[in-house]
Amino acid sequence: MATRIRPSSKRCAVIGGSGFLGRHLVERLLERGYAVAVFDIRQTYELPGVTFHLGDLCDTQALLPALKDTPLVFHCASPAPASDDRALFQRVNVQGTRTVIQACTQLGVQKLVLTSSASVVFEGTDIKDGSEDLPYAKKPMDYYTETKIQQEKLVPILVDTARRGKMKFIIGDGTNLVDFTFVENVVHGHILAAEHLRPESPLCGKPYHITNDEPIRFWDFMSEVLVGLGYAAPRYHLPYMLVYGLALLLWVVALVLGPLVSFKPTFTPMRVALAGTHHYYSCERAKRDMGYRPPVGLTEAIARTVASYPHLRHGAA
Structure with missing residues (x-):
């Protein structure tokens, strides 16, 4: 069972948190004192301090509870690399990301960090x-x-x-x-981006390469x-x-x-x-x-x- 989140805790959400990169990111965020909500199509583990929300990334109503009262969102969901389903990639990477942005806007999320390629x-x-x-x-x-x-x-x-x-x-x-690029370095880059992201920051709206x-x-x-x-x-x-x-x-x-x-x-x-x-x-x-x-x-x-x-x-x- 997830631990109870104190009102003063740092909070964030990781969309795609059941995946390879997502889980490493969740574990590092926990080490840094964050309470984490994970939104994914499946749950693959349990960790104290993590609450899971399962659902379709393109379903705004399923996504909203995971992002509610969360100032920081990481979006690293993506279909499996072996897939050759064009419709799936279009649905998850394009429509799903559009849904995430809309949900963040609706809830007043302050920071969104997107994993690209x-x-x-x-x-x-x-x-x-x-x-x-x-x-x-x-x-x-x-x-x-x-x-x-x-x-x-x-x-x-x-x-x-x-x-x-x-x-x-x-x-x-x-x-x-x-x-x-080693996964821990990718995670480190994500967290740095989130913690340096603020109004008037040069990071706003820019892509960044994270490499070894x-x-x-x-x-x-x-x-x-x-x-x-x-x-x-x-x-x-x-x-x-x-x-x-x-x-x-x-x-x-x-x-x-x-x-x-x-x-x-x-x-x-x-x-x-x-x-x-x-x-x-x-x-x-x-x-x-x-x-x-x-x-x-x-x-x-x-x-x-x-x-x-x-x-x-x-x-x-």
């Missing part, structure tokens, strides 16, 4: 030290815009491939730099993860354009045969692009405006990530 500016070509002023992608590569989650989802896919002895190839020349501030070669990162789990690192190179072309062809075949056969290629054009191009971003604006510094360095982040996946280790049942 660097992929909104990514079109499959190199981005080096990208700023928040980059224009939106004119041709988005897929429905799901959480690039970081897409990258993290590649890890289990690569581990499964390594288990079958097929993780031997590097897409491209292997020199492309990317950002991998340590761009790394994509295949070096993957190799460190795989070696840490007891697998061999990939060694052989495949031309990027060849692999991208094959992925595009398979995507078209899957699209054509979709009504007849259940066929979903492992490596989509988006995933190949993520694996073979530069895409890393500057967090200088976050450093300047809210004093952001990543609390967990990349070396430690990789070690902690590997340690958290014992079931993926080589030889694990």
